[in-house]
Amino acid sequence: MVQIVIKKRSDTEEWTIIEMQGELQSRYANGLAGNNIGDLHFNKNGVPLLIIGHHILYGKVVSLEKPFAVLVKGISNENNKSKNGNELNDEDSAENRYNIQAVIKTKLVFTTRPKPIIIHVSKKS
Amino acid sequence: MEMTEEIQKDDVRLRAEFAKLDRSGLLQPVQLLKFDEEASDQNVMLLQMDKKMLEKVEAGEELIIRGGSDDAAVLCTEDATYDLKKAMSSNTMILLEKCITNKDDLHPYSGDDTEETETIHRHAFGWSFTYMELKQIYPRITRLLTLLKRCPYMGPEHEHEADPTKMYTLTELINIIQASESEVMQFLIKFNSCCINGRWRLFDFGYIVECMGQIFQVIESESWNCGKVPVVQLCEIINDSGELVPSFVVKHLLSSYGTEFKSEDDGLIYAKLDECKVSRFFAEMLLKDIGKFHLSEFIEVWKESMPAGMVADEGHLKGLALTDTTSQPPSIKLFKSEDLSIDVEQRFDALFHAKEKWEFGEIVPYIKDVCLDELSVTSTLTKHARASTGKDGTKLFSSRKPLT
Structure with a gap:
């Protein structure tokens, strides 16, 4: 029997989900990590506007009926030895522990079709 | 450093203008979103939960995922058991470590055209297309009875023969059973288990x-x-x-x-x-180890065996014994709900194998034991059984599967 313990970290944060249709791709096909996503504006009505590349997306703020916990495979803060001083066996090791790094109660949803931004470059001389 | 900041802020303004956004209708600071260097779709798991569970988790309650190599994993809180299922989405969910989402936490531009755009950098920890969904289920306690039956208590004079490796403490049981602590405790009481020297035992x-x-x-x-x-x-x-x-x-x-x-x-x-419990005890005593009993004979002996002041009633036998009025003469046999599988489908198979057609009041006690509440009893029955009307107008339930 495997048991995985999920426990809140003392400093659990509140995160936000940005949800959009389809999949993001980086311009240079070098993966998403380390890349800019875009600029997040809000208008005076509280509507989120996201500019990604040469697209603009209009979204809405949604309070989640069913919130999420963000689980991260954890290294336990306790000693890596069990009470009797033996090395921990597989079932007690950090592999079988998840920390709740954050909770998510709100998401920004951008499911409308992205509008292309057309730039007219005016030639100034 | 200063320089790049400047350029970035200009870029933000420029990009907004290109998108034909009018500053006068917008709020700031603008949040600049960027993926962390280590961001991936592998470093996190999203667990969807209801608000009640979230409150408990936020208060520090532990959740435990339990399962042996042959089990489907379940998630247990202190008092409930949930089925864990991976849900896929065609939408990308980007996880932002911090983000202002409420317009009241933002402020408008001053109207001065030379005003610099305020910006904040926001980091995305990762992204995901999946999340884990929870559905409360009937606790998987089949193993509990099996474990308790391994070494029943047969009285003090037999204790020296008892094998201590076949009896379990509450902690040991919780570690083996796919159910929450309070559910395990609830079933220990339901099965009349007795804690002897710290170990939970059933009486033989x-x-x-x-x-x-x-x-x-x-x-x-x-x-x-x-x-x-x-x-x-x-x-x-x-x-x-x-x-x-x-x-x-x-x-x-x-x-x-x-x-x-x-x-x-x-x-x-x-x-x-308790009259009902006592009469069930006597019924089990009489029917145990006997295949079938003539119904009328059984009723007679059963009623006689009851102590003074207590009356055995056939209604007491629900979920314990099964009468067969179609046989000649009518008969009765022991058929205990707790001996049946907690897997709903297997349970229905066993029920319809034991008897082809059931009356509502007769079958409910066998279904109730695997349902979370009264409401799900009816829906479970509708889902797994076919309803028909008998000759005398009573509603009968039979298998949806062709009989083999």
């Missing part, structure tokens, strides 16, 4: 018969009312008679088949035996 049925025999003998000879049995006096009489029924066994049996209460007249502890 033969031993129960022996001890209950002693108890009823004393009740009869003292002409006590089954609704008011003086507990201490009963223990003393049994002890004096030289029979080896320890007081804790007497007390455990009295609470298994009744309830203890304190009399307001004399301040003594009494037990009120």
